[in-house]
Amino acid sequence: MKIEGGGWTVPDGSYGSPPEGAPPSVDVRVEETALGTWRRYDYPSGARFAEFRSNAEVLGYPLLHYTSGIDPATRRRVVARGVVAVGRKAIGFLALGQVAMGVIAVGQGAAGVAVLGQAAGGVWSIGQLSLGCLFAAGQVAIGSTAIGQLALGRMAMGQIAVGAHSWMPGHADPVAVAFFKTMLNSLLHLFGG
Numbered sequence: 001m002k003i004e005g006g007g008w009t010v011p012d013g014s015y016g017s018p019p020e021g022a023p024p025s026v027d028v029r030v031e032e033t034a035l036g037t038w039r040r041y042d043y044p045s046g047a048r049f050a051e052f053r054s055n056a057e058v059l060g061y062p063l064l065h066y067t068s069g070i071d072p073a074t075r076r077r078v079v080a081r082g083v084v085a086v087g088r089k090a091i092g093f094l095a096l097g098q099v100a101m102g103v104i105a106v107g108q109g110a111a112g113v114a115v116l117g118q119a120a121g122g123v124w125s126i127g128q129l130s131l132g133c134l135f136a137a138g139q140v141a142i143g144s145t146a147i148g149q150l151a152l153g154r155m156a157m158g159q160i161a162v163g164a165h166s167w168m169p170g171h172a173d174p175v176a177v178a179f180f181k182t183m184l185n186s187l188l189h190l191f192g193g
Contacts (some may be wrong), residue, residue: 012032026072041072057085065092145183155179156190 110117120127
């Protein structure tokens with residue numbers, strides 16, 4: 001393990017001298033392992049900073065990038081960027097974070113292709129507020145196919161459903177009923193039901 005004094009990140013991603021007027025440098029513990037590099041710092045208050053960047057890379061991005069806490073050198077949160085990115089803010093093929101962007105994104109606020117989040121937007125989306133190009137499911141769902149308490153879409157099913165073909169209490173468009181029953185049967189077949 002080595003101590004990294006003033007581990008300031010410069011624009012090209014390497015470490016350099018602190019910028020003029022920056023806070024004093026801090027000693028961040030750096031541990032090189034067979035799988036990657038850990039950077040850690042324990043604040044006097046008990047708060048912690050940790051970052052892991054794997055040695056394995058794909059197209060210049062680490063296979064795994066994990067961040068937690070505030071970097072003592074920059075006094076900011078580090079955005080996790082990798083094939084698998086995990087952190088409060090995460091960008092990657094698989095992104096997991098409070099704010100996540102990726103092909104597969106899971107987070108409180110999430111955007112991407114296949115998305116799960118409290119506020120979710122993508123091609124296929126599931127969330128409390130869900131915006132999906134092809135499919136959306138959630139309390140409020142808006143998409144080509146929408147399922148939700150309030151559903152807005154070409155094919156819509158919900159407590160309140162608005163669309164070209166909708167299925168809701170008191171109104172069952174035969175096209176929507178057939179479509180959603182076929183969707184259910186396909187899912188059951190896919191999962192062995």
